[in-house]
Amino acid sequence: GEDVEQSLFLSVREGDSSVINCTYTDSSSTYLYWYKQEPGAGLQLLTYIFSNMDMKQDQRLTVLLNKKDKHLSLRIADTQTGDSAIYFCAENTAGTALIFGKGTTLSVSS
């Protein structure tokens, strides 16, 4: 079956870079996603990467994909206090449901 693993907590200082890591097991996944959940809210899509890419940059966000090791990472440059949230890694193939990791709680201190 599919299983997505993430570290549970990450604490950084404002202005530093944050790197959140994820491993997945379904090699047939077409898309890999990062969702963000702010307190008391549902999840929102942050960014995604197609499985034939190895890097994607979107402003302060950089996604790296190592398909051989089934490893996905999200780097947030110049982390701000507003980035404090739970970040979920997710995978799926088209037409199926997203499978999420347990989420990484990012805490940003000023």
Place this chain on the structure above:
Amino acid sequence: DAGVIQSPRHEVTEMGQEVTLRCKPISGHDYLFWYRQTMMRGLELLIYFNNNVPIDDSGMPEDRFSAKMPNASFSTLKIQPSEPRDSAVYFCASSLSTPLPGPSNTEAFFGQGTRLTVV
């Protein structure tokens, strides 16, 4: 569109009672998902529908859980009888499938969730 709408936002009930959670997906979306979030297990997929038909209910924990989608704009998740270990936040999400490449056909839009507490 107002997004995915879930009701109620909070529900407190006594063990043994029936609980019904409701979801209105985004208009035009043909996939609907029910997830449960707990500290221990994170976000678990319970069931999902495509064009109102249940596709995969393997995540439904027990027979006490049931879900229906009588039409394209409404779904329910029912727990009967409820137990304290069912306490969690239940999320509904919907997505649109399109023949176009790209995640627009698989991005899921989430409701605000229903926080269920069974005492």
